[in-house]
Amino acid sequence: MSTINGQVSHWFDKLPELRPKLPGDRDADVCIVGAGYTGLWTAYYLKRADPSLRITILEARFAGFGASGRNGGWLSGLVPGDRHRMAKTHGREKVLAWQRALNESVDEVMEVSAREGIDAGAVKGGTLEIARNPAQAARLAATVAEERRWGNEVTELTKHEAAQRIQFDGVVSAYHTPHCARIQPAALACGLADAVERLGVTIHEQSAVIEIQPGKAVTRSGTLRAPIVLRATEGFTPALPGLHRRWLPMNSSMIATEPIPAEIWDRIGWQGRETVGDTAHGFFYAQRTVDDRIAIGGRSVPYRFGSRTDRDGQVPARTIGLLTDVLHTILPQVRDIPIAHGWCGVLAVPRDWEAGVALDRTTGLGWAGGYVGHGVTAANLAGRTLADLVLARDTPITDLPWVGHQSRDWEPEPLRWLGVRSLYLAYKLADRHETGGRRSTSPIARVADIVTRKPH
Template structure:
């Protein structure tokens, strides 16, 4: 008999206050709004519907627990990042629409902070910005190009280029030649935010049920294993798990994380990050980290393979080879961590659209809506998506409904085995581009190939 994979406990699950499970759905019911998925998108949608229409009946249906998916497992960056690059957005929608999208995302960080403060959500929200270090000549060139592009887009005060000394004062990372600094990011404890949002929805009169799996989502009706919900508006907010419905709208790609024990003051004297900055570097294979509220390093990255057939399984949350690379990368960035104990290793899937273009959709005629395709940038984007869905559901005339991602329909991913070959080939290209740059000390054509593959 094959042993079942050992359950993975994230740092966030172990450092959030215990919370009893909510009751499942108790039979057929009828509501104004039914949201499928108690992650950020679903909870923000429910919260803002109730904010604008306190008399609405709102039900959030969750197959597992609140924050079970990426909302409770991510790196804790509440940022203004979008999965699709500025140039790609401008090419598809025009520079005015691209600028409006970017400014809406920047304003979203203020909006998240407003609700966190107003609702008393203890999610360790600290707005310290993001520092992305350049540790090689090619990385420094990319950093400078990003800042120049931001200036051409009309916001020269937003993204700053730091020199080596300025970088070291912010984060004591090895081989730092410079960095980009963006102020529009807050460090958070992601699971505390998800649970706090669920409680806020309930305080406003909404209902959140757990252990209730949706088996069919359609206009006007959600069938579950606990009963059928009829609703004027139905919102599918399932992100990576959307792939399990066979729609080929997104592919689930795994991102994994590790975390250390709380580190002593002498470590932080060397490393810095005193202002709550989140951090990364300008390599191609995405990595991300934060100094947690209890002085740990929480660090994650891509690198796990895409699994054939868009499969999602608990066993995929662990990949010891990737965990080992993450620990090695962290030790390379911060050698003083070498003697520290790593206490947690976990992961989970995120959703990627074929064109790397997140989208929000809602048809007032049928009441059917959805949002997703955040490519790991979902903490902030989900708030904007939820506010946009709420505006459409409640019939408000809002500028949010004129943003270029509202109504966008991404192309479908290719059928297997082309999907498996293409997604994993992209990962190989990213690794090869980093290896080539490290070996040659200069950019390679692979960087351009990767930019085209990821719509940047």
């Protein structure tokens, strides 16, 4: 059968029935722009803390349309930023607290999902990280030491021990960390939208916000006035006036196979439903899905000129081919399994690769995001933090180092496009360089990391 391309993502077996648009001018106590994870979690915790609040969410398309319904399904404690840089400005103890809060948020999402009857297919199998050449193995060993310095539990695995979990081809070394659950991301987003509606939150879909000002959010069908307006637009933020260079919409692509027969799974393993990634510069991320497919992603076309975004998840055919090649290289057992779906979406990358959460009490404007691809769990912590900030509650999470963090804007075009394209070409060359048997990271990649200020 032919591969489905786009149609938002494979995680939506059918697109949801749309909620009504904003029907003219309205008032609320809190307006949230964006019905992805960040906006939905913020509404959830606000409404539970104060049921009297009138909360309205404005969404351009439908709940989960953006990265929340297209990601790799890693409910992970990965930090959306550089812990060393944060420690220099805020102190090591605050960064350790941030890491613990993210790890605990994995369980928080699972507990809320169980309480609200959201079946997101969550299995907390942890993450298996693999290396497939000596340079990758050196980085993997350094990462193990780094994670332990930040209080994370990590188990080093030999080639044989890794193969007992999953029969990947060409693995040199690996490690496992428990702080991750496999989920079906769109099921979480849609279930969470239903949950906040049950609590009394109003969601207006088909209501793209074209301007945010203190006290109001403007759509083409009306203006929502509220003393608190929170922006939760992640990769679509550059479309808003005055924010075109605030965050870069980084593109990430995925494919999913047809369901894989039980006899092939018997040869592969993957019984623990671990999420899987590697230490290449052009890394992949993968999961065994609820319905026994393999979903795998990477960044073939990382950025489109002028901060443009995709059209409903459509991805270049060559990207589907490249991801298919990666899958067949690491798991030749599935070479005869057709690819069912290819799609893409955007995530937000601040110029310093540091996410943030903030509320200006003078203007009533707040925001959260810039998760650099680690937002599935971070959005829950951000939503709880925004809720505490709105309610003027001084809590441990409002004292975490990303609260109030601001990044400088990205460079104007064409510098932005030339820079990102050149850097990712450098990473691709570095991966080729390392396949020749180098025992350490290619100097090409080291220079690229310095230029991007990307966390190591």
